[in-house]
Amino acid sequence: MTSADKNNPDTSTAQNSSADLGVTVPKGFSAAAVTAGIKPSGKSDMALIRNDGPDAIAAAMFTRNQVTAAPVRYTQAHNDGTFRAVVVNSGNANACNGAQGDKDAKATAERVAEALGCQPGDVAVCSTGLIGDVLPMDKVLAGVDELAGNLDQSIAAGNAAARAIMTTDLVSKEAVYHGDGWSIGAMGKGVGMMAPSLATMLVFITTDAHLPSSAMAHQALASATPTTFDCIDIDGATSTNDTVLLMASGASGVTPDAEEFNAAIHQVCLDIGMQLQADAEGVTKRVSITVGGAETDEAAQTAARVIGRDNLFKCAMFGSDPNWGRVLAAVGMAPVKMNPAGISVSFNGHPVCINSTGAPGARTVDLSGADIAVEVDLGVGEGRATVWTTDLSYSYVEINSEYST
Amino acid sequence: MTSADKNNPDTSTAQNSSADLGVTVPKGFSAAAVTAGIKPSGKSDMALIRNDGPDAIAAAMFTRNQVTAAPVRYTQAHNDGTFRAVVVNSGNANACNGAQGDKDAKATAERVAEALGCQPGDVAVCSTGLIGDVLPMDKVLAGVDELAGNLDQSIAAGNAAARAIMTTDLVSKEAVYHGDGWSIGAMGKGVGMMAPSLATMLVFITTDAHLPSSAMAHQALASATPTTFDCIDIDGATSTNDTVLLMASGASGVTPDAEEFNAAIHQVCLDIGMQLQADAEGVTKRVSITVGGAETDEAAQTAARVIGRDNLFKCAMFGSDPNWGRVLAAVGMAPVKMNPAGISVSFNGHPVCINSTGAPGARTVDLSGADIAVEVDLGVGEGRATVWTTDLSYSYVEINSEYST
Incomplete structure (x- = not known):
């Protein structure tokens, strides 16, 4: 079952107090959040999710906007069916920053890889916030170090990560699905510039299912997004930074039936999607x-x-x-x-x-x-x-x- | 020259006090306005423009919306290069009223034709206002009779007609062009649902030029609209009622050079277009x-x-x-x-x-x-x-x- 009752979207805003939601519900995932100082508000603004394995299978969907942010380009270039971690900052989109933006996205991934002992190409990078300001890299790199030191498999760590990726979101957005011996967790952010054209905003989905290949992950994500995120259209504006990332740890040791897995991913995408709609900028209806x-x-x-x-x-x-x-x-x-x-x-x-x-x-x-x-x-x-x-x-x-x- | 200086659109709102603007500036046109009682506000809500000849040449452009109002369908059906008059009501779009809407548009044209002694097919009909309410035909037909009795070639009559076609417009919109011995006048309305897709809103252009054929009128209008009205996009919403109508009386006896005529029509369309932009709903920029x-x-x-x-x-x-x-x-x-x-x-x-x-x-x-x-x-x-x-x-x-x- 999903956390939100689709017939009563009000329930979707109540998940902050729920302890059983988010990306660390599935086995084999750690998360962390820190206040790196990117947001003037002083709220938390960086998050890290690590896939603790044994598998490191991943699938991702990106914005169709021709103007893409540097982190989107970096993650697309390394989207080969495997990611061991994803690092996210809010408060700055790292979009339209030219070669400096690409350099900064790469440096961020390299610092994460160094801290976690993996390859830079195994790190997905996402940013969300204002377009056109260069990332404060001193703060970002210090934030990465702190994130790596704080990684934790607790549910609370996942909840904190969900809060750290918020921009003008009023509530964090998380979901969960429980299969027979395996589960899916998810978090997302997005309130404006929301008219997906394949994928939308930042959404991170984790599962402890053991998937035989990344093709199964890709198939589930690719079949879920056209009738969930792609059907949300708040303002006709498609972001430069949209990313949906699914990571599978295999930690449950269970391989679900593909049909059930696809349906479960669809359900979680719809759940997060309805939470995005309910928190859209200025929404009253x-x-x-x-x-x-x-x-x-x-x-x-x-x-x-x-x-x-x-x-x-x-x-x-x-x-x-x-x-x-x-x-x-x-x-x-x-x-x-x-x-x-x-x-x-x-x-x-x-x-x-x-x-x-x-x-x-x-x-x-x-x-x-x-x-x-x-x-x-x-x-x-x-x-x-x-x-x-x-x-x-x-x-x-x-x-x-x-x-x- | 046109009434508005394109470098200073503020001047476009000052035309109400100007006596030398509007559809009765060219020779051979009469106009009238009445309060038929269609608008709850009690403001004037019907206008009539008659081409007093000797020519009765006309060209028209219509909305590309697949959902068209009854008056658009009526006028399109009789758009054969000749119109002797156009009757307009504001406060009710006569759109989405089914067969009753078509019957009412036809009855309006017939009443005008009867009063003016012409054929119903020589009368163009336009409506603007709320979609989906049936026209109060007792008021409309009484309004037609009163309009026919009030027709007048004065500039003031044209100014009054321009005011009678307003809906949420804050100012009336009129323009003029003076050629060598001939002239063009125009009036328009439109503040929202403004994203023309060929022509937009209601715009009426008159000229006393003697045009050798309706092809010349059509050519001038068809070449002017793509770079004037079609380039205004206030809210992406294209009305069911958009109509631009050009009528030529030939009363000046002057046949302008086609190139000059095209340029003059373009200039008048741009002038009215800039006035529409400047009065768009809620505009501050x-x-x-x-x-x-x-x-x-x-x-x-x-x-x-x-x-x-x-x-x-x-x-x-x-x-x-x-x-x-x-x-x-x-x-x-x-x-x-x-x-x-x-x-x-x-x-x-x-x-x-x-x-x-x-x-x-x-x-x-x-x-x-x-x-x-x-x-x-x-x-x-x-x-x-x-x-x-x-x-x-x-x-x-x-x-x-x-x-x-």
């Missing part, structure tokens, strides 16, 4: 948009994404305003086949538009709750997909107009 | 985004549009925050060729990013003024384009979260 009646599932997802990115629709959701005309206006611009006279829309199960015409009572549907389910039928086929987004609130504008200054 | 160094002009426009639609970038502009990393993160998702390590950005002429790396002083560039010019170079070619957008402010959220309720 969690909005799911399901499009059916499309020609294909891909067309349905495209249409759902177009609605989810429409600022006018998102403002209406903020105002609890059942202004369904904005759904029609938005979806009409989706580059997919639809029957313009045969579109139907419902809000929270109440039909508000039938055959592209207002339904009785449409203007009085109550959208005052925190969760809004929008269903749209395009009237041309069987394709279906769901995208998760949020409303567009004053707080979103406030947070994002004051980020770097 | 007018932002121009020029992308150069792209493979083609089209690629440059695509990249500029991706930046202009990025909410994180727009929030930074609202905060006068020179957070250039958001420009890089946004443009990196544009589906065009770029050199990810060779992108440069300037704000108001100050380089803030050179070869994808921060420039000295980048964080202290002053963006406190109302106009921000962003220049981006992708480093791969000679393609170049400009898109005009605005910031994303608290007011935008306020206006759009309280629109229908």
Whole structure:
């Protein structure tokens, strides 16, 4: 089972107090967090996860943004099915820093490798925060040394690591799955610049399953992300630093059935994904948009994404305003086949538009709750997909107009 | 010359007091405005423009949204190079009203035709306002009768018509061009749902030029819109009702040179376009985004549009925050060729990013003024384009979260 009940996303914010969540739940993983001094706030800002083995299998997904951060380039270059550790800093994205950024990402990995006694190519590096400032490497390298000295297999160490990767996240995000004799743990961060295009934000998944090959890890991750992280679209903005990393220690000695493993990874990705949605910048409404009646599932997802990115629709959701005309206006611009006279829309199960015409009572549907389910039928086929987004609130504008200054 | 100085968009809001602007400046046009009672505010909400001839040449551009309003469908169906009049209502878009909407658009045109003694197919119909409410036809038809009785060739009548088509517009939008013995007048409305995809919002252009054929009118309009209205992208949302209509009366007896005519129409479209940008919902910054160094002009426009639609970038502009990393993160998702390590950005002429790396002083560039010019170079070619957008402010959220309720 997962930690969060998908029918009641409020439970997803309660995991901080839970002791049985996170990346150190599976056997064979140590974690640590420190305050290296990168964040002006003085909060913890570096984390390290070590795979204590016996296996060191890994799979990773990265941003599709053409402008990639230096740590993404470093980790991509060494993404050969094996990682023994991942080091993460928050407060600075190490993106758009030219050759200096690449040099700093490499130096960070080298220091971790030295401290842990492995190769630099066995260390994944991730950064998140402001784009365009050079990393304070004195603080980062001192932080690495301290992290290496603090590694611990306790659940609390994993919880601390989850807090150390937060930026404007209000809560840390962790999940767990228990199989028969094996388990999966996960942590993630991300609140803005959130429109994955393969993978999103920083998400770290650990398992003590013994996987026969990295292909099984890759297969599970690659099949989970398209219908979980890739279906979250908060603001249409895809980060330069997005990374999802799965590491398998094999410490349980159990090799799960591939189908169960894939389903479990999917469940954990969805769990973390729903926590990301629930903590998105300025969120007051969690909005799911399901499009059916499309020609294909891909067309349905495209249409759902177009609605989810429409600022006018998102403002209406903020105002609890059942202004369904904005759904029609938005979806009409989706580059997919639809029957313009045969579109139907419902809000929270109440039909508000039938055959592209207002339904009785449409203007009085109550959208005052925190969760809004929008269903749209395009009237041309069987394709279906769901995208998760949020409303567009004053707080979103406030947070994002004051980020770097 | 046009009414607004493009180097100082503030002048564009001063046109209300100017007596020499609008659709009745050219000879051969009458206009009228009435309060039919469609708007709850009690402000004027219907306008009529009649081409008094001798010619009745017309050209029109419409929204590319697949979901079109009934008046758009009606006008498209009769768009044969001739319109004698256009009737407009604000306060109700007559969109997504099914067969009733089509019936109401047709009945409106028929009533106008009856009152003016022309054919219903010679009447263009436009509506703007809330989507999904059926038109109050008793008020609309009474309004048509009153409009027909009030038609007047005075400048004041054109000014009144420009005010009657406003929705959340704070100022009316009018323009004029004076040729040698002939002239062009124009009015437009539009503040949100503004991301034209051929034409945008409601814009009405009149001229007393004697055009040898409707092909000349169409040619001028079709060549002007791609670099004027099509380059405004306030919120990525394309209306169901967008229409640009050009009518030529021939009353001056002068046939302008086609090149001059095209340039004049372009200038008037740009003038109205800049007024639309300056009055966009919640605007506090007018932002121009020029992308150069792209493979083609089209690629440059695509990249500029991706930046202009990025909410994180727009929030930074609202905060006068020179957070250039958001420009890089946004443009990196544009589906065009770029050199990810060779992108440069300037704000108001100050380089803030050179070869994808921060420039000295980048964080202290002053963006406190109302106009921000962003220049981006992708480093791969000679393609170049400009898109005009605005910031994303608290007011935008306020206006759009309280629109229908």
